[in-house]
Every structure is written in structure tokens, then in C-alpha cells.
Amino acid sequence: MRAWMLPAGSDGYQQLELKEIGKPSPGPGEVLIRLRAWSINYRDFAVASGDYFGGKLTRPAIPLSDGAGEVEAVGDGVTAFAPGDRVQSTFFTNWVDGPPRRSPALGDGMAPGMLAEYVVLPETGVVPMARSLDFGQAACLPCAGVTAWNALIEGPRPVQPGDKVLLLGTGGVSMLALEIARTAGAEVIATSSSDAKLEKVQALGAAHTINYKSTPEWGAYVQEQFGGVDKVVEVGGAGTAEQSMQALGTEGEIAFIGVLSPEGGPNPRGLMMNAGTMRGIFVGSAAMARKLNRAIDVNGITPVIGKRFAFEDAPKAYDHAWGPESFSKTVIELDG
Amino acid sequence: MRAWMLPAGSDGYQQLELKEIGKPSPGPGEVLIRLRAWSINYRDFAVASGDYFGGKLTRPAIPLSDGAGEVEAVGDGVTAFAPGDRVQSTFFTNWVDGPPRRSPALGDGMAPGMLAEYVVLPETGVVPMARSLDFGQAACLPCAGVTAWNALIEGPRPVQPGDKVLLLGTGGVSMLALEIARTAGAEVIATSSSDAKLEKVQALGAAHTINYKSTPEWGAYVQEQFGGVDKVVEVGGAGTAEQSMQALGTEGEIAFIGVLSPEGGPNPRGLMMNAGTMRGIFVGSAAMARKLNRAIDVNGITPVIGKRFAFEDAPKAYDHAWGPESFSKTVIELDG
Amino acid sequence: MRAWMLPAGSDGYQQLELKEIGKPSPGPGEVLIRLRAWSINYRDFAVASGDYFGGKLTRPAIPLSDGAGEVEAVGDGVTAFAPGDRVQSTFFTNWVDGPPRRSPALGDGMAPGMLAEYVVLPETGVVPMARSLDFGQAACLPCAGVTAWNALIEGPRPVQPGDKVLLLGTGGVSMLALEIARTAGAEVIATSSSDAKLEKVQALGAAHTINYKSTPEWGAYVQEQFGGVDKVVEVGGAGTAEQSMQALGTEGEIAFIGVLSPEGGPNPRGLMMNAGTMRGIFVGSAAMARKLNRAIDVNGITPVIGKRFAFEDAPKAYDHAWGPESFSKTVIELDG
């Protein structure tokens, strides 16, 4: 089978190479999937450049955590899936339900990676696709979709109709959060440095948009203009968290996702006056992915794909996802 | 001013009489409202026939709890409202926020009633109308709308996108619940004895409909067909609660509203296997009314009015609301 | 090995017979336990008399769900337990965590029963004993202890310091609930028909006691005297639930456990005024058992054992548990 691979010691996605390697076969409790589509997440750039948790890759690795395809075969004891099922991966291979459970995460050089024609995953790391989506749309969800769902709907302060939600930028997590928040009846306030992107965001249902170049004090602005928000999907990280606290309304929650800023952080006393909370989000469980898919089918949500690329053009997909034209999800596809 | 009144000892709404009485004036902490629209609830028939909690009226009374209009004047110390504000009543005159607080309920013969050209209410019993609604639409909300909101969104198990919600019949609470549930991204299953009404319900966004005449075992049917629901808005009462328990999915909630069945009830052990809960709902607080109005404005919800009647035709409105053609809310209006 | 067995078609625990049968051996994922102590629950009488869910036993069966002992051997793939570990059973063999999951329940004639010298259980149906307890004390917990924990601490309305908790009678669930409630800082109100037992209950930490013979309207009495309770551990069932609703304070919860009354039930509208809830409890998960054990070790809780019997005297233990002298848990033990 063909697989895109990063070499040991990779310091950037530019080192991706298309290789011919052996097709894996499923052991007990495992599922063999013929993949049809993939998507790129911010974290995949960090893996490729050696800036992810584990540092540089110590051996060649197939990248990416997010993919969708068809089950081709199942190993002994697998009862939940059968050949022909349309499925997607889960970010963690064994976080089925409940509180976070440390388990290998796809595409980090240690666990399996997805950017190949086939993958073998443990049964616990697979969920059925939403019936209403194609492979490319489903491939948007394992990391960015589940993260957005977890941020908005899970935890002690789920978004309710009429709540105000603040989204930062127009990446995959924020755009999926936009769709989920609107499905839940929330009022969305979105930021970007690009007016053109803010127009797209408005067309997708955001009630208010803020260009953070012209309004650099967007946190205070949101507080003053809208009386504080109920939820911030904080993908910026430590560097934006101070303003996110300023934007927060009474008993609001900052769903903290962002890893863009490695050092320092805000003084959390910005949470005191409003009984605000900050909750750490690290993707989510297979159960959350199933709930998201249920919500997608019930409400006809279609993940927004900025651009689609062929499997053979994977490096171009990385280029696009990293560049200024990137919007929401960048998808790689293989024709049937 | 003109007011519709029920005599002491009234045994039915047929005894309504249009009277000319003195216009009230607001004392300290009170608000004088020039009313423009009203709506009828099931409970108003019980008040008129002497079957409500307190028994027959002991003195002549103005009926109805639900109305909307314009503030004409405010008493000393009122700061939250000013003349010209568009406002609606709250069912309880002093349940502002938090857990239930026993306080007089409008239109029961003891507290003020709304079906008059003017009413004086304590400041704690008034909330601003949703900006996007007209007086007739706003008048649908104080009892039925807030009840539906409380049932679906308040409490420990708020409805989330993709959840399944079971609604019984096509009365005001159920139809407002349909709109709120859809706004929250839920999948709605609705019952009625009329196929014509079920068609309307489907047009309003219900995914599935059940005629309970042709499917008398609708509880078991819902369990089997849909795998159990996350929420039942139980307006039927003790008489339907057994089937509602049968329809309940794991950790689902029966929001118990119904007072149609005065005697007996189901054995609650139907809740045991699924860790189901039943929660008592008695309308809701002013804070809930404000949150509902916020959700209405954000999402463009328009309460469904089955038929509108002129103030002078109030008895005909009662006739209609009681009859087989009734659907969702019946509204009474006074031209500006 | 020796095992107490009920014959097919058993109509009472009097038909228990001590048999010599083959010692089981653990398959993959299973654990062989040498049992040292057991306890009897109300439900075990129903199984013996053929009044439990499945009706009369269709084949000979070892009874009881609750036991504790030492791991003697483990099957392939078991990593959580090793020979010598002190362990107890869980009521359900595969409800590890999260919401209820239907899985076989011990001692019902279909799944394994515990009243034998050895048992083989799936790894998912075993938890380590609390370090501070002996085998007899640990054997009190799988059904009654976990039920009491679930009722008081799990769900949306966990007991908090200063809360009022109403307990019915002096059976195992109620007495374990008394200890857990006191550990959580709650004020306990307890009922019984025996003044002698109420004295014991007071010595165990109940602040108030009610003899329901002399105060047959105990529900209204609790409401009037104490202003309503935050929690009722409702072991009586449909027959007492009406009074439990009367006793409930604002936003209180009836944890509904009881199966004593097979027919009918109260009209749930007693929940409406107070926004009360009723939650179905059916024992609980292995995770709850682990949390209970942690709470036991931290706080030095010792389950109250009314009387202990030798393994050979199991029928006498049943006699005692059924009789008027029964108090809290009746335990059966085998010397080391």
C-alpha cells in the first residue's frame, strides 16, 4: 500500500515522502480500514517539525490523526464493526467514554498514523461515520470536531439556546464550533484578522464579528459591547487567555484548548469577580464523537472544508493549511 | 377600564362577563401596564370551573395569567422599567431567580388577573418582551413558554444537540417545546390523535410523529423504534407517565408537568433500570422567562398561534381553545 | 468445593441445600476467588421464592450476589488482579463506569452466584476490598453499600454537609446510607416501627428518629417539623413514595430503590411545587464501589453487621435476615 511518511528526525512537513509499504492486517480486537479521506490539524505541523510533546521523531512515521474510510476486515472478537461499514478514527485509541484516559494518540510517531491507504486500529479507536456525511466531511471531525463538541457541550457548563459564544480565528476547531454553537441555538461572536474571512464567518451564522487588528482590545470590547460571553473556545492559548477572561460573563467558561503560546500565562484572578471557570480540553472520547455524529445527522450539519486535495498532493494540502488562505478544514481525498 | 370577569362561585368560562371597573394605579415597586394581548392556558379552564387548587372562586375575579403590553406608569422605587417599555407578565409574581419560591400566581382568583385593559403588577412579576415578537406572540410565553423552557433547558439534564425529545399532544406547552427543542438541536418525536395535527407538527420540525390512537402502546414503540428518549415533556400527567417511563432512554428525564389525571400514578420502578429521573415542573422564574426571550431573539423563534381573537370575543377564544380545532396557543388581542 | 444451591423451581430459601460440586477455573479475563464471607439482601429472598424478575429458577442455582475473599488465580490477560488480592464482587458483572449498562447480575439464577467456597468472575465484576475492612464487612457492600452510595452521592444532587436525609427502616441499604450520609456531613432523620431499633439508629448518628407506627403520617410530619429534606433514600417503593414526596424540600431528590410494592404508585404531581426529582437507582457500577471503598478507608466507616453466621448455617442466616430481629446486614462467614 502507499503511505506518506515522515523520516526520523523530521523538522518539517516538507520532508514527507510517498512510500510503498506492507499492508497491515488486523489482530484480535482490531479493525482494518481502507481509508478514503483525511484532514490536517495544527498539531500535525508540530509533529512534523519535531515540536510536539515527544520531540523529534525517533523513527519514520505515518502522520495525521484524522481519517475516514470503509472497514475492509475485522480481527477476532470484533463485533461492533463489519466489512463495508463507513467509519472514522478517534484521536485517542482507547478513550471510549467518561473522564480522560491516557491512551496512544494517532499520528504522533508512536501510535499509528492515518495518511496511508490502509490503517489497522483497535476497535476502541473507531466510530461509525455520521450517515449524512461524505468521507471528506467525516475526516474533519476526529480532532477538530470532537474538540469543538467537548468545548461547547461537555463539561459542567454546556451551551444553551441564547448563550453567547466567543470564537477566536477561523481554523478548523473554531469553524466547527461555529456550526455546533449555532445548532445549539447560541449567539456567536467571532474574531479574525481578515475581513474577507469574517464575511465568510458571518455567512455561516456568526451574529457579530471582530477584526482583532482594528480592535486589538477585543476582550474588553466584547465585555462592554455584549455584556460578557458564556463561553470562549480558547484556541489561542496562554497568549490570548487574558483577553478571554476580560470577555467572560458571569459564570462563563473558557474552554482552554490552545497550545500556540508555550510560555507564561495570565493571572487567573480575572476569573474571580465573575465566578468564571477555565477548563482544559484535549480532544475527547469516542462517546463524544458518537454524540457529535448524532447531532450532525439530526441537524444536517456539514463541516466546512476550505479546500480539498488529492492523496498524491498531500504536501500541497499541508502548504495550503499552513498558509494565509487556509479557512476551516483542509482535506485530502482518494477517489474510490 | 374594561375587564372580563368571572363571578364568585363560577363553574365555567361561560360565565365570563365584560365589566367596566376602575383603572388601578401603581404603588411603590409596582408597574402599571396597558395590556395589548393575552393567551389562554389549560389551567384557566380549571380556574373558571372551580377545579383549580383553591376550589371555586370566593369573589369575582379577572382571569388569565398571560399577557403582554406597554408600561404606562411605574410606582416609587421602580428602576427596571419605564413608560413605553414592552413587557409581559410572569406566572408567579415574585419568583425572580433560583429555586422555586412560593408566591402568588396570576389569574387564580387571589392574585391579579390579566384579562383587562390594564393591570398593576409588582416589578418582580414583569419581564421585557423579546424584541423580535409582537404582543400576541409574547402573550404566549408566561405560562406555556416558560414551562417548556424549564422542562427542556433547566435542571440537571438540559437538552443537547442530537438528543431525542418526546412531546405529547399539540397544546401550547408541547408546541413551544417543539420550537425550543429544535432550536437546541434536538430530534423531536411528537404524538397526537389527529393526523392533520401531526402534519402541522412535522412541518414545524418534528422528525417523527405517532398517532396514539393507532399506536396506543406509544411508550414501548418509542423505546423499540428509537432506543429510548433523553427527555419527555410529560403534559399528560399520571395517566400517561407509565408509558413515558417505557419510552425513556438511559439517564433520560421525564419533565413532569401534567395535571390532567388527578388520581393514582405509575409505579416509579420504571425509572430504575435506566437511571431515569422525573422532575416536577411548575412553570418557572422570571430569570427563565428572560433566558427564553434571549433565545427567541437570537434564533428568530416565533411562537405558533393557532387562532387570534379580539378582546371583545374572549369567550369565543375560550370556546376555540377548549375545542377540537385548538392547536398550540389561542390568543386574544386588542388593537392599538 | 461446597456450594449452597437452590433447586430449579425453588419457592423459598428453605429449599437451600449444601452440595459438593466441581471447583471452577478461570478462563481468559476471569478471576478465581476463594470466598470468605457473604451477605444477604432483600432481593435474595425474591430469587429464592421465584418472585424475582425472571420468575422461578429454571435450573439449580447458587444464590447471593455479595461476597468477599481472596484471589486464588487469574486467567489469561488479567492484569488488574493477582493471587492474594483481597477482593469483593460487584452486583453487575460488567458495569464498570458511567451510565447503567445492562449486564448479568450475580445470584439471580442466570449469572454466577456467590454462596460457595469459590467463584469465577469476569475481571470487570471484581473490585479490591477497602483496606480497612475484614471480609465480613466487605461482603456487606456489593449490593446494599453501592446502592446507598449511588442514592446519596451520585447523580445530579449529591448530599452536602448540612443537608437533611430521610431514611426508611433499618435494613442494610438504610444503615449503610446512614453511615455514608454522616460521613458526608448530613443530618439524618430515620424511621422504624421499633423503638429499640430507633435507639440503635440514634447511637449510629441519626439526629432524629420517627416511629412510623405512632406517627403514620411521617411524610407530612417531616415536612412540618424539619422544613422538608434534601434527599429521601426510598427503599419502601411505590407504597411509601407518596409520603416521601410530602417530606421533600425544595429541589430535593427521592432516590427510588424500593421494589416492595409491586402495584400502583403515587401521582408524581407531588414533585411539582418543590421542583423535586425522583431518580431510579439500581445498585451501581464498579467505579462507584471503588469510590465507596475509598471513602470507607479515608473515614474509617465500618459497615454495621447485625449478626454473623457460619457458612454451614447459611439457612439460619436467611431465617434471621427475614425475621424481626434483623438489623442492618446479616453476614455469613467461613473461617480461614
Next chain:
Amino acid sequence: MRAWMLPAGSDGYQQLELKEIGKPSPGPGEVLIRLRAWSINYRDFAVASGDYFGGKLTRPAIPLSDGAGEVEAVGDGVTAFAPGDRVQSTFFTNWVDGPPRRSPALGDGMAPGMLAEYVVLPETGVVPMARSLDFGQAACLPCAGVTAWNALIEGPRPVQPGDKVLLLGTGGVSMLALEIARTAGAEVIATSSSDAKLEKVQALGAAHTINYKSTPEWGAYVQEQFGGVDKVVEVGGAGTAEQSMQALGTEGEIAFIGVLSPEGGPNPRGLMMNAGTMRGIFVGSAAMARKLNRAIDVNGITPVIGKRFAFEDAPKAYDHAWGPESFSKTVIELDG
């Protein structure tokens, strides 16, 4: 009456002066209290030195937020209190219940201060004392006690029996948290730089103690030794929050109180792996104070008073509270 006062522009509690001023009288909705005991909080030093929110005092002010005494008279419309009632102040004068509500806070130079023989407070800023406490003990609660209660029991993650709770230092909040946590059945881990104080803490019920001088990496130590805690009562502020995150277990909560560190803060990504949360705590509502008092009466909690001083010796009480011998609460009292 006599009152201790700070001059305008005060830069330290050393400027306290005992003055003779006019006794206030209660207006409508107000309560006149003859005070009998007071306690000092960390925040009172900041007010005295001009380092509190508002900066230096702009006019002479009576300091302190915490006091207890007897109602001497009530103004028009006050029904909740009567002369002779034993009462205590609340930190905020009008946060009765529910989410935080901005309202004047006692003793900050703008709202009334307590360190005088009499005070007039709005009815909403007074709660009845716990019946089982004396004035000095009750005076420990308005700020430190309610803060500890809010941190442990309010919010989405209340402490449950068997939970692990980490307390920092031996100040008033931490020592009241110790007593509340033990009442709720939690296992307490406490830190201090003084072995002598750690001995006292152990005698008060802490299971584990850590001298943070000899174990400067106490956060990692707690994670390794105890597997992470369910709650940190974070009184240190931004300077200790990094280690508090390291100490946090799965879905644990940092109740963030501390204002000791004015600048910077930790990168919140320490919350991501464990789905941890941080919640801002700013004392609490009158409803929380009432619940705390109920828990005190039910469980016989007695606030730990490090040292008691006479009213005339108030400056010495400040000296002690600021010094190295300070432990838990420092109280000022006036004999009857």
C-alpha cells in the same frame, strides 16, 4: 460609640486610631447590630496599606468585613430579623443567592466597616449566626469561612467522601477548608513551611502534611505520591498555581482564591491532559453563609481561633495576624 478608624491615605494598619463617633440608626430595610466580635483577613492589610482594588483610602474609614453581634433595632420593612437575634455580617452587602452579584463589600473604605461597637447593614447583608457558635467563632466566617465553603462545596465539582483535597498554608481560609473538607469526608493534604504548624494541622484531621521548604516541588510530589487531588484550595495565587496544576488529578478543580501574586501566571495548558478546571472564587453569597452555618450546627464544627484580643487591643491583633505566630483566625472581642 467607639470605632477603630483608618485615616484617609492610610499606608498601614499601624495608623489605626480609636475614635468616638455617632452611633448610626437603621433606615428602611436596615438592621442595627451591636457588635461583639470581629476577625481579620489578609485583605484587611491590603485595605490599610492602600494596596486594595481602589487604592489608598480617600476618606477616614472603619476597617474589617467580618463581625458578629446582636440585633439592637431594625428599620421599616425588615421582617427577617428582630432585636436580640444573634447575627453575623456578609462580605457583600447585597449578594443574597445565585451567581455573583456586584455589590458593595464591607470594610473597603466605601461600604460600611465593622470594627466598631455598632454597625448598620442592609437586611440583605446579615445572616443569623450558627446556633452552636459564640460571637468570636461566628466572626471567623463571613470572609474566610464562606470562601472555604464556596471553594469546596459550591460549583460543579463539590467535594465528596473520599476525595483528596490539597490545602496551602495555615491561614484562615485553609484551616476552615480543613474542617469543612473533613466534615464532607475528604482526605486532606496540607502544606506549610513550619513543622510545628503542620503538627497542629494533623491534629485537626489532615491525613498528610508537606513542608514546602523541604519539598519545594510539592505539586509534582502530590501527583506522584497520591495520584493527583480532586480539589486544590488555591490561596497562593498565580505564584503557586503552576504547582497546583501539577498536583491536580483527573477532572480535578483548582478553586482559585489567591491574590498574593499580582503579576503573571501559569500557562493553563497544565489543565488539558486531565480535563482539569480552575474556578474563580470571590467569597460568596448570603445563601452560602446560611448553608455553612447549617453544616456547622449539624456537625459541631468549631472554627479554629489562633488567638483572641480585646477590642481595645485591635492593633495588637493586626500585629499578631501579620506575624509568624499567626495560625488560622485572629479574633477581636468585646466583653458583653
